[in-house]
Amino acid sequence: MSAENRLNRVFAALADPTRRDIVARLADGDATVGELAVPHDMTVQAVSKHVHVLEQAGLVSRSRDAQRRPCHLEAEVFDLMTAWIERYRRQAEERFRRLDAVLERMDETTEQEGTAS
Amino acid sequence: MSAENRLNRVFAALADPTRRDIVARLADGDATVGELAVPHDMTVQAVSKHVHVLEQAGLVSRSRDAQRRPCHLEAEVFDLMTAWIERYRRQAEERFRRLDAVLERMDETTEQEGTAS
């Protein structure tokens, strides 16, 4: 799957508060769908769907323990997001830095009007 | 607006590749809706909707320049996401660290007791 597609799924997965709750719970330890469903006011099936979304996003993996299928958080996927975010945050900050420098120069020579876009 | 709601909107906003493209473009400098629409194979109205979503998420602000309304990237909102992500990444890593310690202790105990089965 492309990085573009992975980003789509990861961001979309974390856009839902129920799924963020599930991630938060799994950060504290593995859990089954049934256990994950307890604190949520919805059916186990609905939680199962949410887990499936997290699985498709690569944020959760499942194993097999008899009839149980514990969910496990794959925290490395977070790196994909932070990498994307940091890239453009830095780019924006770099731009601000340059813009500040320009404005400073304009202050020094207060005779021309700016053309900064 | 609650932090929960802000997170919903920010993650959902960045789940769309068109909107991530817009953010990437704006990291390089402010732009109008018309300019943002050029590289995208869709109508200006559609791009306008995407910008509106980014605006609601707090990722973009607009100003007024005659009949133009330039879009400006508000990169500080990224902090909200990175804070959430880092929190649970660290929690998961801490859990792994403790688990590793437990497993190490179990290895030591096994060696001491010899446990010939």
Next chain:
DNA sequence: CAGTTGTACAACCGTTAGGTTGTTGGTATC
């Protein structure tokens, strides 16, 4: 074996999201 538990699958339903077209509103420019 029967019964219970944990989970998955399928069908359905109401709401939202992403896109279109058409129309309207400000703001230059002629």
Next chain:
DNA sequence: GATACCAACAACCTAACGGTTGTACAACTG
């Protein structure tokens, strides 16, 4: 004032999402 331009608003369509119910299957338990 007439015209052209940028952008917003409204209505509409289709597809996807988040939830439900019902059924089914596999594995433990009695």
